[in-house]
Every structure is written in structure tokens, then in C-alpha cells.
Amino acid sequence: xxxxxFAGLRIYAEGELPLPPGAEPWDLxxxxxxxxxxxxxxxxxxxxxxxxxxKDHYALRAGGIDFVLREQLLEVNRPLESAADMIVRAALGxxxxxxxxxxxxxSAAARTGSAVLIVGNKGAGKSTTVTGLLRRGWGLLxxxxxxxxxxxxxxxxxxxxxxxxxxxLLGGDSQALPxxxxxxxxxxxxxxxxxLKATIVLRVGDALAQExxxxxxxxxxxxxxxNNLPGVxxxxxxxxxxxxxxxxxxxxxxxxxxQRLALDEVLDAIEAIVSDVSEKEK
Amino acid sequence: xLVLSDTLSISQIDNEAVVLDAATGKYFGLNPTARRIxxxxxxxxxxxxxxxVLAGEFAVDRERLTKDVAAFIDLLLAKGLAHRQP
Numbered sequence: 425x426x427x428x429x430f431a432g433l434r435i436y437a438e439g440e441l442p443l444p445p446g447a448e449p450w451d452l453x454x455x456x457x458x459x460x461x462x463x464x465x466x467x468x469x470x471x472x473x474x475x476x477x478x479k480d481h482y483a484l485r486a487g488g489i490d491f492v493l494r495e496q497l498l499e500v501n502r503p504l505e506s507a508a509d510m511i512v513r514a515a516l517g518x519x520x521x522x523x524x525x526x527x528x529x530x531s532a533a534a535r536t537g538s539a540v541l542i543v544g545n546k547g548a549g550k551s552t553t554v555t556g557l558l559r560r561g562w563g564l565l566x567x568x569x570x571x572x573x574x575x576x577x578x579x580x581x582x583x584x585x586x587x588x589x590x591x592x593l594l595g596g597d598s599q600a601l602p603x604x605x606x607x608x609x610x611x612x613x614x615x616x617x618x619x620l621k622a623t624i625v626l627r628v629g630d631a632l633a634q635e636x637x638x639x640x641x642x643x644x645x646x647x648x649x650x651n652n653l654p655g656v657x658x659x660x661x662x663x664x665x666x667x668x669x670x671x672x673x674x675x676x677x678x679x680x681x682x683q684r685l686a687l688d689e690v691l692d693a694i695e696a697i698v699s700d701v702s703e704k705e706k
Numbered sequence: 707x708l709v710l711s712d713t714l715s716i717s718q719i720d721n722e723a724v725v726l727d728a729a730t731g732k733y734f735g736l737n738p739t740a741r742r743i744x745x746x747x748x749x750x751x752x753x754x755x756x757x758x759v760l761a762g763e764f765a766v767d768r769e770r771l772t773k774d775v776a777a778f779i780d781l782l783l784a785k786g787l788a789h790r791q792p
Contacts, residue, residue: 428766430774431737433725433781639722640733660728664715667726671719 517651520571524661526669527651531584532565532577533557534618538698539577541570543649544626549680549690551584553626555610556691558584559595563615569651572669578617584610621701622674624694625649629679632689634697637675645677646670674701707751707791708779714787716744727787734785739764743778747788753779 520527530543531554540557542550551567558564566580585607592598596608625637625645637645643666650666676697680686713729716736723741725734736744742763746756757772764771782788 426738426764428739428764428771429737430739430743430778432740432774432778433785434735434737434740638720640719640724640735642719643724643726643733660713660715660726663726663728664717667715667717667719667724671717 517569520569521651521662524665525571525573526662526666527569527571528646528649529568529651530570530649531567532570532620533562534565534577534615535562535698536702537618538621538702539565539615539618540694540698541572541577541620541623542626542694543623543646548626548628549685549687550626551586552685552687553624553690553694555584555586556687557694558612560691560695564612565615565618572620575619575669575672576617577620579615584612586610620673622676622694622697623670624697625675625677626690627677627679628682631679631681632686632693633679634693635677637677642670642673642675643667645675708747708753708788709751709791710744710748710782710788711786716741725787730786732785734787740778743775747775747779747782 517527528541528543530541531550532539532541533554534540535557542553544550554562554564554567564579564584565577567584569580570577571580586596586609587607588602591600591608591610596610600608602608623646647666652662674697678690678693680690711727711729713727715726715728717724717726723736723738725736725744727733743756743760746759747753750756750759753775757768757775760771760775761768779788783790
């Protein structure tokens with residue numbers, strides 16, 4: 425018989441969980457809601473993405489759902505690629521939520537069977553960091569929207585969007601013009617679906633530092649970066665799925681100095697973390 | 707009948723059993739014994755039935771178990787994680 429030691433309910437935190445913000449309601453409206461709740465993965469959704477122009481609107485069909493971009497967000501006759509870049513991530517995020525998949529606002533890359541997910545607040549350097557990994561030979565899984573299904577990350581959006589100041593540093597054409605969101609896009613070859621080995625919470629601080637995050641703090645760190653659609657699905661089930669998704673992950677909070685990008689040091693740290701996880705699994 | 711809120715879920719994260727309440731956003735850590743009591747209460751919805759189940763699982767005298775389960779239920783009720791139904 426197991427030992428008996430009763431300590432009752434212990435409260436780790438009196439505050440509220442950092443539940444993720446909802447999707448911006450003005451991003452998209454949904455034309456039809458006839459879609460399947462069957463388990464699916466976003467690779468298939470990405471494959472079946474198709475674009476049509478309906479009168480003055482751009483419409484995107486993803487996973488059986490038609491998304492129509494509201495005209496005030498898009499000048500008529502804007503190039504289709506630009507429209508796609510603006511809304512495809514939001515559309516895939518919606519598909520993921522409706523299918524009960526956990527998707528994070530972050531970037532992911534993979535190498536030799538190990539995937540890493542990078543999350544962080546706006547301006548932390550997610551896309552820049554993942555682009556740095558790509559230049560070191562990693563393959564791109566996704567930028568901006570990362571869907572994790574039973575520990576596996578599948579490739580979805582295969583370009584990174586970079587702020588103008590880091591665009592030339594990471595191999596972008598200096599003559600290019602930014603897209604509708606003011607960022608430049610770099611395309612990369614896709615990695616195949618890969619098991620997630622580590623999640624990096626990227627922050628800006630005084631100096632380069634890293635800290636392993638365990639237990640309930642993983643939820644504190646990662647829930648704010650989960651894509652969320654208020655009113656869609658069962659919140660308790662989604663929270664449970666998020667906990668189940670993050671529970672087995674190695675989560676490291678990585679702080680980069682605010683004064684400089686320190687990209688090489690950050691990349692070295694990430695590669696060491698992923699390598700360490702892979703070694704421990706052997 | 708004791709009914710645990712349907713907005714609760716329990717997850718094992720590293721060495722912590724964490725009860726999550728999607729309604730309030732609060733979370734609570736349980737030790738392994740408390741986790742098992744929670745799971746049994748979810749299933750049995752009865753204090754007496756839970757004690758019967760747990761008495762067969764743990765090497766503990768029934769009097770102490772009954773007292774601990776009652777204390778745990780009081781805490782669940784106080785935290786709004788459960789309510790009694792006639």
C-alpha cells in the first residue's frame with residue numbers, strides 16, 4: 425500500500441492564472457462555421473489553404489472554414505501575398521483552437537530530430553532568434569504561430585517576419601520594402617514534424633541569464649503566450665490541454681541584455697539547452 | 707452529494723499535482739495523498755464512499771482518514787471548488 429501523508433490543499437498562488445489574451449476581434453470575421461471537430465493537424469490545413477477574392481474582399485479557406493478579411497484592414501488591390509502574410513497566422517490559430525490543439529504565439533525550429541519553441545513578449549526577439557538558428561542550419565517549423573500536438577510541432581508558416589533593424593543582419597535584401605505590417609519576410613525550407621525538446625521564454629533584461637522553470641511556474645510562463653479565442657471550446661478542457669502540453673517540456677527562461685542583441689550568445693545557449701535534453705534522453 | 711466544479715482539471719507538472727480552475731484562473735498544488743482524495747471525490751461524489759475507496763488504498767486508520775477527507779472537503783467548499791447538492 426502507498427504511504428499516507430495528508431497535507432491537504434496547498435495554495436501556490438492566490439492570484440489569477442495568466443490566461444492568454446483573446447484573439448483581436450477585428451482581425452477576421454468568419455464567413456462559415458461548418459467545420460469538422462475531428463482531430464487534424466495543421467500541416468493538412470496549411471496544404472489546403474486557398475485564397476479567393478470575393479468582390480473587394482480577400483477570403484481564405486483553411487480547414488473547411490472561410491475567413492474574410494475586413495476591408496478596412498486592407499486596401500483593395502493590395503498584393504495577395506501581403507494579405508496572406510497578415511491573416512494566415514490568425515486563421516491557422518483559429519483552426520488550431522477549434523480543434524482543441526494548443527498553439528502558441530512564438531516561433532519554432534528543428535534540427536536533427538529536436539524542435540525548440542521560442543516564446544516571448546512583443547519585441548523580445550523571437551523571430552530574430554529563430555532566424556539566427558536557421559542561419560546555423562536549423563529548419564523552420566513556424567513563425568508566429570506554433571501548434572503543439574502531443575509534443576510534436578508541425579511546420580505551418582514558413583517565413584519569418586523581421587523588424588527593419590535586424591533584416592539586413594540576417595541576410596535580407598537591403599533594397600526590399602517591408603510588408604503591410606512594417607516587417608520584412610524571409611522564407612526558409614521547412615523542417616519536418618519534430619518532437620519538441622525545449623521551450624525558451626525569451627525576455628529582455630540587464631544581462632544574459634538563464635533559469636530553468638518547473639512545476640506550476642511553467643503555466644505562469646507559457647499561458648500568456650497561448651493563442652486563445654474566448655467563447656470557443658471548453659475553457660477547462662483547454663486549460664487542461666495546455667497543462668498537459670507544457671508538463672513534459674523543459675522550459676528555460678532566457679534573458680538577453682537590453683543594450684545589445686547578443687544573438688550569438690543567445691543561440692549558443694539555446695543549442696546547449698536542446699543538446700542537453702537530447703543527451704539526457706539517450 | 708458533493709459536486710466538484712466542472713471547471714476544474716488536475717495535471718501533474720514535474721513533481722507537482724496542480725488543480726486548475728478555469729472559472730477563476732486560480733491554481734492549487736496538492737500532495738500525492740490529497741491528489742488521490744481529489745480524484746476519488748470527483749468520481750464518488752460522496753464523502754463516505756470516498757473514505758471506503760481510500761481505506762482500501764492507504765495504510766491509515768479509518769478514523770484519521772475520515773477526518774482528513776472531511777477537512778479536505780471543507781477546504782474545497784471554502785475555496786468554491788465544490789458545492790453540496792441535496
